[in-house]
Amino acid sequence: MRITKYGTAHWAGGLKDGKGTVSTESGALSAQPYGFNTRFEGVAGTNPEELIGAAHAACFAMALSAILGEAGLTATALDSKSVVTLEKQPDGFTVTGIHLTLAATIPGATESRFQDLAAKAKAGCPISRLLNAPITLEATLST
Template identity: 65%
Template sequence: MKTNGSAVWSGGIKDGKGAISTASGAMKEHPYGFASRFEGKPGTNPEELIGAAHAGCFTMALSLILGEAGLTADKMETKAEVTLDKLEDGYAITAVHLTLQASIPGADDAKFQELAAKAKANCPVSKLLNANITLDAKLA
C-alpha cells in the first residue's frame, strides 16, 4: 500500500504561506505557515498532523491486538502530544506522549496495559518516529 500527502509553499519562512493536502481529499489545501506552527495562529502544522496520524495508527493497532486477545473495545480515545524542541542544530521532534482512555468489556488493567504497550511499540507510526514515545493508558 502506498499513499501520499503534499505541501505547497510560497515566500520566506516568516512571511510565507503554505497549504497541505492528502491524497484522499480528507485535507485539501489546508493552510499552514510560521504563525500556525510557532505562534498559535489558525492553520495546521506538521507536528499536529503527525500527532493525529500517530493517535489514529496506535488506536487501530490496539484494536487489532485486542481482537487477537478476544477483546473488543466499546470506545477508545487517544491523544498524541508531539514535542518540537529547538536544538543547537535546528528543531527536532523529541517526544510523543500518547494518552488513551478506553472502555473494553472483560479487560483487566494488567492485560490492558500489556496490550496497549504492545500497540505503542508496534504501530507503524511508532516505528517510524525516532522519538521518545510514552503512553498513559486508562481503562474505564
C-alpha cells in the same frame, strides 16, 4: 500487502512571511493552510507536528483494536492523544518527544492485560516505528 498513500505540500515565500497548504490523497485535507504563524504563533491552521500527532493517535488506536481482537476483546471506546513536542536545539528545531495517552473502555479486560496489550500496540504501531523507516528523496529543479 503493500499500501502507499501520499500527502502533498505547497509553499511560497520565505520562512516567516511564506504561506503553504497541505492536502491528502483522500481529500480529507484539501489545501489546508500552514505557515510559520500556524506552527509557532498559534494562528489557525495546521502544522507538521499536529499532523504527526493525529496520525500517531489514529494508528495507535487501530493497532490496539487489532491486538484486542486477537485477544478476544472488543473496545467500545478508544480515545487516544499523541502530543508531539518540538523544541529549539543548538542545531535547529527537533521533535524531542511524543507523549501518547489513551482512555479506553474494553468490556472484560483486566487492568494488567489491558496494559500489556496497550504496550504491544504502542511498540507495533507503524507510526510509532516511523522514525526508523528508510526515507528516499528524489528532487528536481525547474528554473
